[in-house]
Amino acid sequence: MLIINTISEIRAYVREQKRDGKAIGFVPTMGALHEGHLSLIKESTDRSLTTICSIFVNPTQFNNAEDLEKYPRTFEADVEMLERAGCAAVFAPTAEIMYPKGTPLGFDFSPLDQIMEGKFRPGHFSGVGLVVNKLFNIVQPDQAFFGEKDFQQLAIIRKMVYDLDMPVEIVGCPILREANGLAMSSRNRRLSEHAKNEIAPAINQALMSTAQCLRRLGSLEKGRKAFDNVMSQHPEMELEYLEIVDTATLETVERLKLGQKVTVCVAAYLEGVRLIDNRTFSI
Amino acid sequence: MLIINTISEIRAYVREQKRDGKAIGFVPTMGALHEGHLSLIKESTDRSLTTICSIFVNPTQFNNAEDLEKYPRTFEADVEMLERAGCAAVFAPTAEIMYPKGTPLGFDFSPLDQIMEGKFRPGHFSGVGLVVNKLFNIVQPDQAFFGEKDFQQLAIIRKMVYDLDMPVEIVGCPILREANGLAMSSRNRRLSEHAKNEIAPAINQALMSTAQCLRRLGSLEKGRKAFDNVMSQHPEMELEYLEIVDTATLETVERLKLGQKVTVCVAAYLEGVRLIDNRTFSI
Numbered sequence: 001m002l003i004i005n006t007i008s009e010i011r012a013y014v015r016e017q018k019r020d021g022k023a024i025g026f027v028p029t030m031g032a033l034h035e036g037h038l039s040l041i042k043e044s045t046d047r048s049l050t051t052i053c054s055i056f057v058n059p060t061q062f063n064n065a066e067d068l069e070k071y072p073r074t075f076e077a078d079v080e081m082l083e084r085a086g087c088a089a090v091f092a093p094t095a096e097i098m099y100p101k102g103t104p105l106g107f108d109f110s111p112l113d114q115i116m117e118g119k120f121r122p123g124h125f126s127g128v129g130l131v132v133n134k135l136f137n138i139v140q141p142d143q144a145f146f147g148e149k150d151f152q153q154l155a156i157i158r159k160m161v162y163d164l165d166m167p168v169e170i171v172g173c174p175i176l177r178e179a180n181g182l183a184m185s186s187r188n189r190r191l192s193e194h195a196k197n198e199i200a201p202a203i204n205q206a207l208m209s210t211a212q213c214l215r216r217l218g219s220l221e222k223g224r225k226a227f228d229n230v231m232s233q234h235p236e237m238e239l240e241y242l243e244i245v246d247t248a249t250l251e252t253v254e255r256l257k258l259g260q261k262v263t264v265c266v267a268a269y270l271e272g273v274r275l276i277d278n279r280t281f282s283i
Numbered sequence: 284m285l286i287i288n289t290i291s292e293i294r295a296y297v298r299e300q301k302r303d304g305k306a307i308g309f310v311p312t313m314g315a316l317h318e319g320h321l322s323l324i325k326e327s328t329d330r331s332l333t334t335i336c337s338i339f340v341n342p343t344q345f346n347n348a349e350d351l352e353k354y355p356r357t358f359e360a361d362v363e364m365l366e367r368a369g370c371a372a373v374f375a376p377t378a379e380i381m382y383p384k385g386t387p388l389g390f391d392f393s394p395l396d397q398i399m400e401g402k403f404r405p406g407h408f409s410g411v412g413l414v415v416n417k418l419f420n421i422v423q424p425d426q427a428f429f430g431e432k433d434f435q436q437l438a439i440i441r442k443m444v445y446d447l448d449m450p451v452e453i454v455g456c457p458i459l460r461e462a463n464g465l466a467m468s469s470r471n472r473r474l475s476e477h478a479k480n481e482i483a484p485a486i487n488q489a490l491m492s493t494a495q496c497l498r499r500l501g502s503l504e505k506g507r508k509a510f511d512n513v514m515s516q517h518p519e520m521e522l523e524y525l526e527i528v529d530t531a532t533l534e535t536v537e538r539l540k541l542g543q544k545v546t547v548c549v550a551a552y553l554e555g556v557r558l559i560d561n562r563t564f565s566i
Binding site: 163 | 392393442
């Protein structure tokens with residue numbers, strides 16, 4: 001597996017692959033890889049694509065300097081995992097390479113970027129759009145793979161690719177969970193064992209309980225109450241938002257309709273770590 | 284010369300050209316072509332590029348519905364001129380093809396988009412960025428050619444390509460002028476013969492007078508006064524702005540420095556038509 005740090009080298013590698021008739025599968029990450037990331041790599045290699053993974057903790061998507069600083073960095077372990085997973089090349093640039101000078105342009109994805117993550121992390125999606133757009137222009141993938149855990153991010157990237165006619169197919173891949181239901185996340189490393197095993201899994205339990213309520217009782221109010229019931233057993237967790245949105249439009253659901261596909265999205269803090277999760281289902 | 288209306292067909296044409304080892308030169312226009320546009324086509328064909336010209340009056344860059352409606356459309360004549368100029372293909376999509384659904388994303392180029400054109404045409408550069416980004420993703424040119432008459436637009440496109448690592452080289456080409464000095468523009472067609480021949484050329488005269496004053500006397504105030512002296516002889520013209528900016532940064536010049544490269548930019552209304560022009564020179 002190649003490890004490439006510069007834009008010109010990764011461009012040359014991609015050019016060479018394309019000249020040989022190979023299609024490129026791309027998995028952009030911020031490193032601190034887990035099974036969820038590897039499932040994206042696997043999806044790409046299963047499609048016989050030359051698989052490139054980027055590892056770059058992108059400063060422009062962090063609205064909180066402490067969060068950026070504390071983001072886990074495990075480069076050596078990441079490289080080992082990627083090698084075993086059949087990844088062909090890692091692109092790991094520095095911030096100086098990605099942002100050499102000046103304040104870069106911003107993206108306005110409104111109204112998609114005004115809710116949920118966008119509401120609580122101002123500028124976050126502009127930074128996500130920026131780095132993903134750059135990486136797509138550098139790597140020029142035929143297909144790119146994103147986890148559904150970042151549900152709103154996936155919607156925004158799909159919108160960007162659609163609006164800008166970017167020549168890449170976006171593939172969303174299911175959330176991977178620990179045996180106890182906790183959604184896999186690089187941030188889980190920052191939790192104590194107790195929090196990871198005994199408290200954080202309640203987020204998924206609360207989501208499942210909400211889903212059941214919404215489907216069986218058709219009541220948004222009872223769905224929210226079911227969520228609160230589970231979460232209230234864990235006062236260590238501080239809820240940031242719970243949103244029940246239309247899966248296609250991300251608009252807040254005001255009234256449930258039979259057959260409608262909805263996604264319940266949640267963000268909560270535990271031990272100073274911000275965790276997100278979501279569940280999609282039909283009413 | 285091919286005339287192509289759909290995204291899939293132009294993509295197929297480009298793919299074919301690249302497979303044959305040809306590089307693509309691209310000239311995006313809104314039609315109503317004049318010698319200025321043809322000089323861009325010539326620059327591209329002189330470089331032995333397969334030259335594609337787009338003709339698309341882009342609604343998202345018009346902040347004024349009447350301006351959009353009145354924008355000249357001369358498709359048959361445009362096609363004839365392009366054919367003679369050695370253009371290989373014209374891409375002429377409809378608005379429905381370029382913007383099939385929903386409100387597209389926006390670009391934030393601040394502070395570059397807050398001054399001059401951006402100040403008087405809110406949303407204009409977001410729309411320009413959007414359509415140029417889309418066209419670049421569709422046509423995937425190796426080089427793209429823009430006139431320096433739209434000085435601020437050129438700066439913003441260069442910024443977009445730089446910030447997003449778009450794999451295209453931007454080539455700026457000099458303003459073409461009528462014998463009387465009037466900068467060539469599609470909008471000139473909307474002027475009466477009298478306005479075009481007797482009044483509008485004063486914009487260029489005022490710019491030259493300003494340039495001379497700034498260089499000889501080194502005084503911003505006297506430069507502005509020289510501009511006003513010429514323009515005041517033509518009360519039919521209404522000045523929108525006169526800006527003296529650093530050519531590289533587009534920042535307003537507060538004090539002239541010897542050797543500094545500056546650009547004097549102007550927008551004025553004549554017979555309800557908005558005209559822009561600029562002159563770049565060293566102090």
